Amino acid sequence: MKILITGSNGLLGQNIVKQLLEKGNIDFLATSKGENRMSNLGSENYQQLDITSKEEVNILFKSYQPTVVINTAAMTNVDACEEHRDQCWDMTVNAVSYLIDACKKYNTHLIHLSTDFIFDGEKGPYKEEDKANPLSYYGQSKYEAELIIQKSGLKNWAIARTIIVYGVVEKMSRSNVVLWAKGALEKGSPINVVDDQFRSPTHGSDLAKGCLLIAEKQANGIFTFREKK
Numbered sequence: 339m340k341i342l343i344t345g346s347n348g349l350l351g352q353n354i355v356k357q358l359l360e361k362g363n364i365d366f367l368a369t370s371k372g373e374n375r376m377s378n379l380g381s382e383n384y385q386q387l388d389i390t391s392k393e394e395v396n397i398l399f400k401s402y403q404p405t406v407v408i409n410t411a412a413m414t415n416v417d418a419c420e421e422h423r424d425q426c427w428d429m430t431v432n433a434v435s436y437l438i439d440a441c442k443k444y445n446t447h448l449i450h451l452s453t454d455f456i457f458d459g460e461k462g463p464y465k466e467e468d469k470a471n472p473l474s475y476y477g478q479s480k481y482e483a484e485l486i487i488q489k490s491g492l493k494n495w496a497i498a499r500t501i502i503v504y505g506v507v508e509k510m511s512r513s514n515v516v517l518w519a520k521g522a523l524e525k526g527s528p529i530n531v532v533d534d535q536f537r538s539p540t541h542g543s544d545l546a547k548g549c550l551l552i553a554e555k556q557a558n559g560i561f562t563f564r565e566k567k
């Protein structure tokens with residue numbers, strides 16, 4: 339099995355790479371838009387890849403020919419997606435279509451990360467077959483990416499939906515809810531949080547384990563990742 343990871347500098351990406359390095363016996367290539375930010379990841383296992391470039395995606399698939407791609411790369415700032423809609427669509431939808439085309443060519447299993455933001459929050463916890471109704475542009479674009487994967491005719495695909503990922507990785511590009519609350523409490527500062535949402539934060543390492551299980555079992559379909567009550 340040859341695993342290609344996109345967005346490997348991110349919270350989930352780094353957790354996946356860490357577990358692959360610990361396993362030690364799996365051929366993998368970590369890629370992200372920026373320079374590698376993981377200190378123990380050697381240059382032989384890292385390459386820069388901007389998934390919004392169809393050309394870069396094609397060149398990389400041609401040279402590496404992955405059995406599995408785990409697409410963790412994303413524009414994850416919900417407000418930025420609202421403000422920069424073209425950029426969000428390019429990253430969340432167009433880039434996924436490039437990955438789909440490349441996966442078809444090399445018979446690659448596509449594992450794509452999605453979100454509970456495809457739902458409107460009127461009920462829950464949501465099951466895989468529940469009807470989507472995204473309220474934000476981020477949610478709409480993530481749902482559109484799910485739809486193009488499902489309609490693509492690709493033989494092997496999995497959509498892993500997750501909720502509020504937390505944890506600590508190297509040189510983090512952004513904080514997360516647990517770190518934010520911990521930091522405020524350590525300073526003795528009050529925290530203001532909404533009190534009408536029930537969500538299930540997911541530790542980055544648990545999510546990474548789930549993604550690698552999907553890869554190992556070559557599982558297809560939609561999977562919801564959230565911590566058990």
Ligand SMILES: NC(=O)c1ccc[n+]([C@@H]2O[C@H](COP(=O)([O-])OP(=O)(O)OC[C@H]3O[C@@H](n4cnc5c(N)ncnc54)[C@H](OP(=O)(O)O)[C@@H]3O)[C@@H](O)[C@H]2O)c1
Pocket residue numbers: 344345346347348349350351369370371372373387388389390409410411412413414429451452453454500501502503504511512
């Ligand atoms: N975090 C959450 O609470 C949450 C909740 C639900 C779903 N999800 C989904 O889970 C997945 C992983 O999220 P995450 O928290 O690990 O995200 P993250 O920490 O924000 O990391 C995303 C990574 O994507 C990379 N990236 C951005 N633009 C790229 C491009 N054009 N080409 C290649 N890589 C690019 C960035 O790499 P560089 O740093 O190298 O630029 C960044 O490190 C995403 O699909 C997200 O939508 C996350």
